Amino acid sequence: MKKNSILIVDDEASVRDSLYNWFLEDGFEVSCAEDASKALKILDHEHFDIILADIKMPGMDGLELLRRIKQIIPDAIIIIITAFATVDTAVQALKDGAFDYVTKPFDPDDLSHLIRNALRQVSLQEENETLRERVSVLEQVEDIIGESEAVKKMLSEVEQVAQSNASVIITGESGTGKELIAKAIHANSLRKFFPLVSVHCGALTESLLESELFGHEKGAFTGAVYTRKGRFEMADNGTIFLDEIATISSKMQVELLRVLESKSFVRVGGNKTITSDFRVICATNRDLKKMVNEGSFREDLYYRLNVVNINVPPLRERKDDIPLLVNYFIGKYCKSMSRPIVTMDATAMKRLEDYDFPGNVRELENIIERAIVVGNGKEIKLRDLPLGKAVTISKTESLNHLEKQHIAQVLTKYGWNISRAAQALGIDRVTLYNKIKKYDLKQ
Amino acid sequence: MAINTMKPLNQINLVSFGITDKALLEMLRSQTARIFSCKVQHKEARTELGQFFDGARRQYNADSLLQMVHQNYSNEDAKTIGLFQVDLFIPILTYIFGQAYLNGQTAVASGYRLVDERYGIKTNRQNYPERFLKEVIHELGHNFGLIHCRSVGCVMQASTYVEDIDLKNADFCPACRLQLEH
Numbered sequence: 339m340k341k342n343s344i345l346i347v348d349d350e351a352s353v354r355d356s357l358y359n360w361f362l363e364d365g366f367e368v369s370c371a372e373d374a375s376k377a378l379k380i381l382d383h384e385h386f387d388i389i390l391a392d393i394k395m396p397g398m399d400g401l402e403l404l405r406r407i408k409q410i411i412p413d414a415i416i417i418i419i420t421a422f423a424t425v426d427t428a429v430q431a432l433k434d435g436a437f438d439y440v441t442k443p444f445d446p447d448d449l450s451h452l453i454r455n456a457l458r459q460v461s462l463q464e465e466n467e468t469l470r471e472r473v474s475v476l477e478q479v480e481d482i483i484g485e486s487e488a489v490k491k492m493l494s495e496v497e498q499v500a501q502s503n504a505s506v507i508i509t510g511e512s513g514t515g516k517e518l519i520a521k522a523i524h525a526n527s528l529r530k531f532f533p534l535v536s537v538h539c540g541a542l543t544e545s546l547l548e549s550e551l552f553g554h555e556k557g558a559f560t561g562a563v564y565t566r567k568g569r570f571e572m573a574d575n576g577t578i579f580l581d582e583i584a585t586i587s588s589k590m591q592v593e594l595l596r597v598l599e600s601k602s603f604v605r606v607g608g609n610k611t612i613t614s615d616f617r618v619i620c621a622t623n624r625d626l627k628k629m630v631n632e633g634s635f636r637e638d639l640y641y642r643l644n645v646v647n648i649n650v651p652p653l654r655e656r657k658d659d660i661p662l663l664v665n666y667f668i669g670k671y672c673k674s675m676s677r678p679i680v681t682m683d684a685t686a687m688k689r690l691e692d693y694d695f696p697g698n699v700r701e702l703e704n705i706i707e708r709a710i711v712v713g714n715g716k717e718i719k720l721r722d723l724p725l726g727k728a729v730t731i732s733k734t735e736s737l738n739h740l741e742k743q744h745i746a747q748v749l750t751k752y753g754w755n756i757s758r759a760a761q762a763l764g765i766d767r768v769t770l771y772n773k774i775k776k777y778d779l780k781q
Numbered sequence: 782m783a784i785n786t787m788k789p790l791n792q793i794n795l796v797s798f799g800i801t802d803k804a805l806l807e808m809l810r811s812q813t814a815r816i817f818s819c820k821v822q823h824k825e826a827r828t829e830l831g832q833f834f835d836g837a838r839r840q841y842n843a844d845s846l847l848q849m850v851h852q853n854y855s856n857e858d859a860k861t862i863g864l865f866q867v868d869l870f871i872p873i874l875t876y877i878f879g880q881a882y883l884n885g886q887t888a889v890a891s892g893y894r895l896v897d898e899r900y901g902i903k904t905n906r907q908n909y910p911e912r913f914l915k916e917v918i919h920e921l922g923h924n925f926g927l928i929h930c931r932s933v934g935c936v937m938q939a940s941t942y943v944e945d946i947d948l949k950n951a952d953f954c955p956a957c958r959l960q961l962e963h
């Protein structure tokens with residue numbers, strides 16, 4: 339069972355000793371400070387569930403200490419104690435965010451009740467945080483939309499890998515929803531009630547990434563005003579998601595490998611080794627194996643990360659899911675804009691189904707959001723889509739691929755009636771049969 | 782605050798200050814021996830308690846009394862508890878029933894606030910010896926490193942009123958007993 343912690347701030351040694359002993363017997367982890375500045379120093383590197391602070395102290399008084407703590411830790415539970423109770427100071431303390439205000443000496447029963455209430459508040463805050471995290475993770479898991487074979491296969495891989503502790507690399511083009519897959523793995527794992535901490539490696543410089551991942555001590559560098567926990571520390575018992583892993587520098591690759599092997603690290607500017615039990619999930623839109631061969635990504639780190647690889651298919655390879663995704667995004671944005679649900683006319687839907695979506699699901703989502711904003715509020719028409727009249731195609735597609743795709747679509751449209759399909763394509767039936775054979779098209 | 786590591790227990794010493802009820806002291810001795818399964822000795826102390834009296838609060842300073850018992854009557858091979866019949870306080874609390882060094886050698890307990898008449902309840906002296914015994918066992922439990930327990934009926938449950946003391950047993954719950962024996 340987790341021990342609750344308490345910090346006692348009082349200039350009278352006898353009061354500190356009495357409270358120290360009382361809380362020790364009650365099973366608390368207790369720390370004491372004889373004045374406000376020492377308390378602030380302790381709070382720089384330690385967290386406490388409850389802070390008991392005397393109001394009358396030499397130097398900074400309890401009310402000023404309360405205000406300073408609230409600036410750094412807004413959720414801190416601070417109880418102000420004093421032998422000089424006045425209504426004004428009590429009101430001021432409560433206005434400044436004190437949990438409660440008591441006059442010493444206390445009745446033992448009053449102290450017990452007060453601490454019990456404060457602990458209830460601590461546990462509610464923790465529960466609220468966990469539930470919020472859980473709800474947001476669950477909501478995001480529901481966002482994986484699709485009934486195509488490719489999505490079904492990927493979700494079954496997610497389910498299989500979630501229960502293990504194995505490191506995972508999620509690969510896929512930009513906008514395919516790699517982060518959603520990471521969230522789904524976490525939400526289905528035994529770590530689901532602990533945090534999922536995301537770090538976008540590509541957005542940070544080497545030194546910022548180092549401080550972000552490992553945390554830093556106060557004064558470690560210019561601007562390090564307070565001690566800060568790193569993402570690895572925050573992910574204790576949970577999962578850390580490292581997006582755009584291919585962008586990290588050689589130095590960070592070495593650091594990362596060391597942390598993954600020892601599950602321990604030191605904050606920037608610190609000397610205390612911190613251990614954390616986390617699972618690592620990475621994502622990239624680049625070919626890491628190729629980078630290893632080229633020497634730009636460490637082979638040992640690659641093998642440590644790549645225990646399981648999940649590939650998220652691009653949207654053009656799961657076009658069956660487009661109508662489902664369209665309806666999902668229509669529902670999502672109409673709801674968030676407080677508008678009645680709109681529909682999409684058949685021509686507009688057909689255009690979307692023909693489009694190759696180089697930006698994948700993210701691009702589709704943006705298209706729908708824009709169409710709802712600019713549309714007439716009843717039906718999304720072709721003119722509401724920012725695609726123009728011509729179907730935009732991916733630069734990487736070969737002519738053969740496009741031909742195969744087009745023939746398959748026409749055949750499907752005419753229910754594999756060869757004569758009608760050939761007529762629509764402007765070729766004769768023999769040529770169409772030859773093309774079907776060449777591209778191995780099946781009904 | 783002196784905190785020692787627990788050593789194999791040879792005996793418990795009960796040191797009484799101004800308690801004249803021989804039957805009560807004998808009951809405390811024999812029951813403590815039964816509960817802790819060890820030798821328990823009783824000794825009567827003659828220390829003058831006036832120096833521990835706080836005129837402003839009209840109570841006795843339990844921190845100072847605990848220190849006095851530790852310095853004058855405690856030894857490393859035994860746990861020693863001072864038994865009093867005076868109103869105890871510590872600076873931060875209006876009163877206490879007793880206190881102890883957690884995982885240490887010494888404790889104090891007082892019967893002063895364990896009688897019904899202090900709370901305006903009809904006097905029932907039958908409760909008093911058992912309440913005192915529970916307080917003695919509770920404080921000695923702290924000496925053995927036990928913290929307050931949330932199990933209903935365990936003697937290590939925190940008590941701030943006599944009614945709380947009456948609700949618990951004069952013995953440890955299985956979890957505390959296990960911790961005590963190891």
